[in-house]
Amino acid sequence: MxxxxxxxxxxxxxxxxxxxxxxxxxxxxxxxxxxxxxxxxxxxxxxxxxxxxxxxxxxxxxxxxxxxxxxxxxxxxxxxxxxxxxxxxxxxxxxxxxxxxxxxxxxxxxxxxxxxxxxxxxxxxxxxxxxxxxxxxxxxxxxxxxxxxxxxxxxxxxxxxxxxxxxxxxxxxxxxxxxxxxxxxxxxxxxxxxxxxxxxxxxxxxxxxxxxxxxxxxxxxxxxxxxxxxxxxxxxxxxxxxxxxxxxxxxxxxxxxxxxxxxxxxxxxxxxxDAHNQTVVPVALTDPSAAPVMGQAVSASTNPGPDRSFRLRPGTPKFQCDLLGGVSRKTLRQVIPARPRYLSSCLSCVGESCVIKSGEFEHKNQETTCRRLFCTHRKRAEMLVDGKGLMGRYTVSLDYKITKDGRGKLVRIRDISGGSGTQTIARALERGLAKTYYEPLVIDGRKYEIVNLSSTFRLRYREYED
Structure with a gap:
């Protein structure tokens, strides 16, 4: 072996x-x-x-x-x-x-x-x-x-x-x-x-x-x-x-x-x-349609934008999403019908780009509902990279977005700390995010991207046999 x-x-x-x-x-x-x-x-x-x-x-x-x-x-x-x-x-x-x-x-x-x-x-x-x-x-x-x-x-x-x-x-x-x-x-x-x-x-x-x-x-x-x-x-x-x-x-x-x-x-x-995601409940265990409406409800035919108070600027607040607790396509699609009720409460959009509102929620369960509905992926984001030349533990902070087709896409890496081989890690992150799938955001038959997502990872190695 x-x-x-x-x-x-x-x-x-x-x-x-x-x-x-x-x-x-x-x-x-x-x-x-x-x-x-x-x-x-x-x-x-x-x-x-x-x-x-x-x-x-x-x-x-x-x-x-x-x-x-x-x-x-x-x-x-x-x-x-x-x-x-x-x-x-x-x-x-x-x-x-x-x-x-x-x-x-x-x-x-x-x-x-x-x-x-x-x-x-x-x-x-x-x-x-x-x-x-x-x-x-x-x-x-x-x-x-x-x-x-x-x-x-x-x-x-x-x-x-x-x-x-x-x-x-x-x-x-x-x-x-x-x-x-x-x-x-x-x-x-x-x-x-x-x-x-x-x-x-x-x-x-x-x-x-x-x-x-x-x-x-x-x-x-x-x-x-x-x-x-x-x-x-x-x-x-x-x-x-x-x-x-x-x-x-x-x-x-x-x-x-x-x-x-x-x-x-x-x-x-x-x-x-919450350091280990123990409070980030998988979508399969929630029923967002039963949650209290966070603000004015909107119909399925109502576009949440344009919101003139929002601009896609570098200072736009980031929204932390769960890249660990992915669910099956069947489970995710069961909650998609609840999205229209939360468009105006969770999203601000300009053109074909949206952000998930950050820091504007009165209660944590409201923020959790937006996370479940708009940035939970279909496939668990466990990204493997060849560990040759890499030693020790790493911490990686990055910004990413969900494309109109429902793919993760790396925007930038803010920091990699803990060892050498950062270029290898950066390439693996880009490949891993591209293989992470989301339910596309569709409003009135038009696809939107979600652009203000951010995460911090721990990175460690393990041996395997093949």
Whole structure:
């Protein structure tokens, strides 16, 4: 075999929690990545350093668990053939043991647990006893935190594993209905509301006033709950993870490591730390047609331009788009009919050139809707370049546009840092963008280009055999 080196570009600008919502769909927020089950498939996005978002072939998946830490991450799902796991396997956390009839799976930092028939089975890392399941009486739920796990059975809530902060020592609860194990704390929903215990830093166990809460999710160092007022989060406030955007009738919420996600009538909405694209939700998990109209609606026969307040000048604000989370042509075309409602809200056009408005949105989900509708590509932008002569890691910032035919086109490279061989990288970027396809922007039968797009990439190498 010949061994070669190739570089893979990942878009960079742009402890587990799980929840199911209506229609059998379910989401899980892991360490800098997110996964969801929707319409018979598992979709994952965000950090992929350990292959945790490389979903294998699955048939009729019903549940997914995302977890991990800085030193590794793995994912597990329940499908027709049972539990399937992928990603980091240093501790055997993806080596699924024989199971009888698994219905639920969750993952922690280095271990995994499944609800299997009338029992809970755990595997992988066990330094703190987090995989030593105690005797349970007809368990109905299991939740895995950083180094501990909890289940609900006929006796109430039972926890095991690391207990330095008391996170595995639940208080007396009245008819607990849900439990969620976080980093070093645990939360539960019972008859009198939400209760949290364990580490008290950042106000983790100081549950705010909630009105008729229906669910709770414990993340690494923050938690979120759903009540009559919507989504309420508390704990460490860094990176905006405890500040949800405007949501339209939210139905579920999950707290991850440095980000959070919820579901509402528009689909999945995420917020918080975004360095790995973990909050940039794929189009397949959204329904822009159900989102609130951002400004005056326009008909399909209404051209958004000319907008005399807009000129194609070098100082035109750039708009960051997702070059990582591409979708199938079929999925993308399903949202194209929603475009006419957002022409005037998202675009400004002169002649045959348009820009996506930048910095003019009151809420982040409005910006996300414009991104989903007008600059999500049909083919994943994973660009490979021959790594001969290239050493180290690189960061690349570039401007590009979408042509009238729906192709990506490099406009200019603003910066390449991290090593030598910049010309090789520049040529590969130009070729890679030309192979990235978008649904052309067509208004009144006329094609338009979108010209103000910008992205920053991380570039690293990996070996492969051919």
């Amino acid at each position: 010949n061994r070669s080196v190739r570089f893979v570009l990942f878009l960079a600008t742009f402890v587990t929690a799980n929840v199911a919502w209506g229609d059998g769909r379910q989401i899980s927020a892991g360490f800098n990545y997110t996964c969801a089950v929707s319409e018979g498939e598992v979709v994952c996005w965000g950090d992929n350093e350990y292959g945790q978002t490389n979903v294998p072939a699955l048939t009729n998946p019903t549940y997914v668990g995302a977890g991990g830490s800085r030193s590794g991450a793995h994912t597990c799902a329940v499908a027709d053939r049972g539990v399937v796991c992928w990603g980091d396997n240093e501790y055997g956390q993806t080596n699924v043991p024989a199971l009888t009839k698994p219905t639920l799976v969750d993952v922690g930092e280095v271990n995994s647990c499944a609800l299997d028939d009338a029992s809970v089975v755990c595997w992988g890392g066990n330094d703190y006893g987090q995989s030593n399941v105690p005797r349970l009486n007809a368990p109905t739920q299991v939740s895995v935190g950083k180094d501990h796990a909890c289940a609900i059975d006929n006796t109430g809530i039972v926890c095991w594993g690391y207990n330095s902060y008391g996170q595995a020592a639940p208080p007396t609860l009245n008819n607990p209905r849900q439990v969620s194990a976080g980093g070093q704390h645990t939360c539960a929903l019972h008859d009198t509301g939400v209760v949290c215990w364990g580490r008290g830093a950042y106000g983790l166990i100081d549950v705010p006033s909630l009105r008729n809460p229906t669910m709770v999710s414990a993340g690494t160092d923050h938690s979120c709950a759903l009540d009559d007022t919507g989504v309420v989060c508390w704990g460490r406030k860094a990176r905006g993870k405890t500040t949800p955007p405007e949501l339209n009738r939210p139905s579920s919420v999950v707290a991850g490591n440095e980000h959070s996600c919820a579901t509402d009538v528009t689909g999945v909405v995420c917020w918080g730390h």
